[in-house]
Amino acid sequence: MMDQDAAPVILIDDDRDLLKATAQTLELAGFAVSAFSAPVEALAHLDAGFAGVVVSDIRMPRIDGLQLFDRVLKVDQDIPVILVTGHGDIAMAVKAIRDGVYDFITKPFAADRLVQSVRRAAEKRRLVMENRALRDAAEQARDGLPLIGQTPAMERLRRTLRQIADTDVDVLVTGETGSGKEVVASLLHRWSRRAKGNFVALNCGTLPDTVIESELFGHEAGAFTGAQKKRIGRIEHASGGTLFLDEIESMPPSTQIQMLRVLEMREVTPLGTNEIRPVDLRVVAAAKVDLGDPSQRGKFREDLYYRLNVVTISIPPLRERRDDVALLFGYFTERAASRFRRPTPVVPASVVRHLREHDWPGNVRELAHFAERFVLGLEDIAETAKAGPVSPDMPLPERMERYEASVIRETLDHHDGDVRRTIEALGIPRKTFYDKLQRHGIVRSDFSR
Secondary structure (H helix, E strand, O other), rough: OOOOOOOOOEOOOOOHHHHHHHHHHHHOOOOEEEEEEHHHHHHHHOOOOOOOEEEEOOOOOHHHHHHHHHHHHHOOOOOEEEEEEOOOOOHHHHHHHOOOOOEEEEEOOHHHHHHHHHHHHHHHHHHHHHHHHHHHHHHHHHHHOOOOOHHHHHHHHHHHHHHOOOOOOEEEOOOOOOOOOOHHHHHHHHHHOOOOOOOOEOOOOOHHHHHHHHHHHHHHOOOOOOOOOOOOOHHHHHHOOOOEEEEEHHHHHHHHHHHHHHHHHHHEEOOOOOOOOOOOOOOEEEOOOOOOOOOOOOOOOEEEEEEEEHEEEEOHHHHHHHHHHHHHHHHHHHHHHHHHHOOOOOOOHHHHHHHHHHOOOOOHHHHHHHHHHHHHHHHHHHHHHHHHHOOOOHHHHHHHHHHHHHHHHHHHOOOOHHHHHHHHHHHOHHHHHHHHHHHHHHHHHHHHO
16 A cells, blocks of 8 residues: 655656556655656646656657656746656766756666665655745745644645635634634635635624614615615625625624525625625635534524535634644744834743643634733733742632733733723723723733734
């Protein structure tokens, strides 16, 4: 059985007997060989993502080895090509090597000579592919993506996004607050053919029931009290692009019915008119709960869930990929240092312990805010890091103070620093809220997105 990690080799020779024998030699050496008797067939299986080596005879009808090499260069100039010839043409070998051929082997050759050459070429190709992957990760980091990570879960997530980005299917994204659901939606838009269209985002949980229909579907002047002029809705504005509906579980039942029709018919009727307007859009919806679970779905329509659930992407919480925390923290601290024009601080052991032991309920967003406050040297973060886990010997009043400060920070983070929503969630008067901010040294603006 072939090793799944075996380096791939594309082998080309018009002599079928020699082709079979050489393929067996390379397979016994542990390579995954794809053998072709015609260069055209081999080229059809080659692209810039090919992670292996090309081995080809030179003397072949129609397309010889040197012409094949030229075509491989156009696909990817870093793919190693090894040419084999039965004619000891020194001038040809010199020219081939000068043009970039990895190796030139003259028949007859010892099996070990070919195997060693392919092995070295495969190692070179592996390093090239690894460096490209690192450059891609750095490019993503420059874009500010919280999908940075080396854990298998994040690698699968990025691979899935690449695979479905240009398919135009509607997507349901699930994940906890701060895990990066809007970033996933934005990437699906940017990596698709819709990238030139609008990316329109709407948080269904932040709009009153009386406003959300007008925001989504638009309205004509005079459609209701206060509608003084015509307004294009978010759905129509997203035509040609992508509509992102965050916290869709909060969408009112009446609006869900209308949204189901939009998804099925790809048309919208603004309030105050009977005019039906076609829309060409992709819908990416996000939910903090599992809409497939009736106990969590609540009043969310089952038929709308199944209509949205063409493809579901689940973003793992940060506590389930702890190996990525240090990597993300390093990126966020460097970004914050650049943004605030501060030197990147040395990370003390106490902060390392906090990174390792904290559960990060606010996920990547919480970690990013923590990194910013660390770079700014804010006292509350320093004290949190110094303290580490709460000691069993700590007096109850101090424990309560720490717990209260933690709850306020997490609630602010959850609501992106919005005072009204934070106060409502905490259930305390506004004055009490501000008093507690001052007592705990919490800066509300640090939590604003």
